[in-house]
Amino acid sequence: MRALFGGSFNPVHNGHLILARDILEDFSLSEVIFVPAMVQPLKGKLLIPPEVRLKALKAAVSLQEGFRVWSYEVEKGGISYTYDTLREYHRIYRERPYFIMGADSFATFHLWRNPKGILRLSRLIVVSRPNFNLNFRKVLLRVDPGAKVLEVERGGVDFKPSADVIIYRGRLLEISSTEIRKRLREGKSVSYFLPESSLEVIRRWQDALQKDV
Ligand code: ATP
Numbered sequence: 175m176r177a178l179f180g181g182s183f184n185p186v187h188n189g190h191l192i193l194a195r196d197i198l199e200d201f202s203l204s205e206v207i208f209v210p211a212m213v214q215p216l217k218g219k220l221l222i223p224p225e226v227r228l229k230a231l232k233a234a235v236s237l238q239e240g241f242r243v244w245s246y247e248v249e250k251g252g253i254s255y256t257y258d259t260l261r262e263y264h265r266i267y268r269e270r271p272y273f274i275m276g277a278d279s280f281a282t283f284h285l286w287r288n289p290k291g292i293l294r295l296s297r298l299i300v301v302s303r304p305n306f307n308l309n310f311r312k313v314l315l316r317v318d319p320g321a322k323v324l325e326v327e328r329g330g331v332d333f334k335p336s337a338d339v340i341i342y343r344g345r346l347l348e349i350s351s352t353e354i355r356k357r358l359r360e361g362k363s364v365s366y367f368l369p370e371s372s373l374e375v376i377r378r379w380q381d382a383l384q385k386d387v
């Protein structure tokens with residue numbers, strides 16, 4: 175079984191990567207597939223161009239067993255909707271994968287395009303995030319009151335939950351792309367927040383910007 179991990183990855187950081195590794199192991203998955211979004215429908219302007227984000231993400235996962243990047247949404251262009259991406263996934267794989275999202279993303283899940291359809295096509299793994307408390311059931315009531323919910327802890331060995339929504343009590347990793355972008359803007363170091371190989375991609379992009387000025 176596989177999990178899809180959607181996001182803007184603007185840029186990818188160690189929070190994403192450690193989380194993906196934990197889930198890969200705990201759910202005994204064959205793969206975690208990172209799906210970078212072209213434009214996040216609910217998000218404002220992007221600082222790092224899509225091709226740089228994609229390159230940095232590829233640099234982070236390319237040598238990691240069990241990790242892969244699927245650039246479907248970026249190649250398709252325009253606004254990406256998870257529902258459409260899951261339909262395409264089904265066309266190819268004919269299976270109902272897991273779909274990973276942080277609690278902050280789940281908080282607005284009812285505003286996504288066809289959230290009930292997303293639940294039909296995938297099983298959500300909703301991950302706790304520092305400084306973010308969420309009433310999971312309240313969101314779910316607005317989407318699908320009949321959905322089966324299960325809470326699991328990290329390290330639960332080899333569980334294969336059959337629920338529609340799995341609340342995953344994972345490691346709390348206080349890293350966000352927002353903070354990384356802020357640090358970049360302020361000229362602060364972002365070493366240790368993301369893999370060195372991804373950082374290298376971002377540095378090259380920044381250097382090219384400098385030359386343009
Ligand atoms: P931004 O600050 O720009 O929103 P982000 O750090 O939230 O960036 P995204 O690309 O938006 O990163 O995240 C993709 C998915 O990963 C989202 O569902 C988000 O909730 C989740 N996620 C990101 N960082 C973490 C983290 N540190 N812990 C748990 N989930 C996370």
Ligand code: MG
Nearest residue numbers: 182278279351
């Ligand atoms: Mg985010």
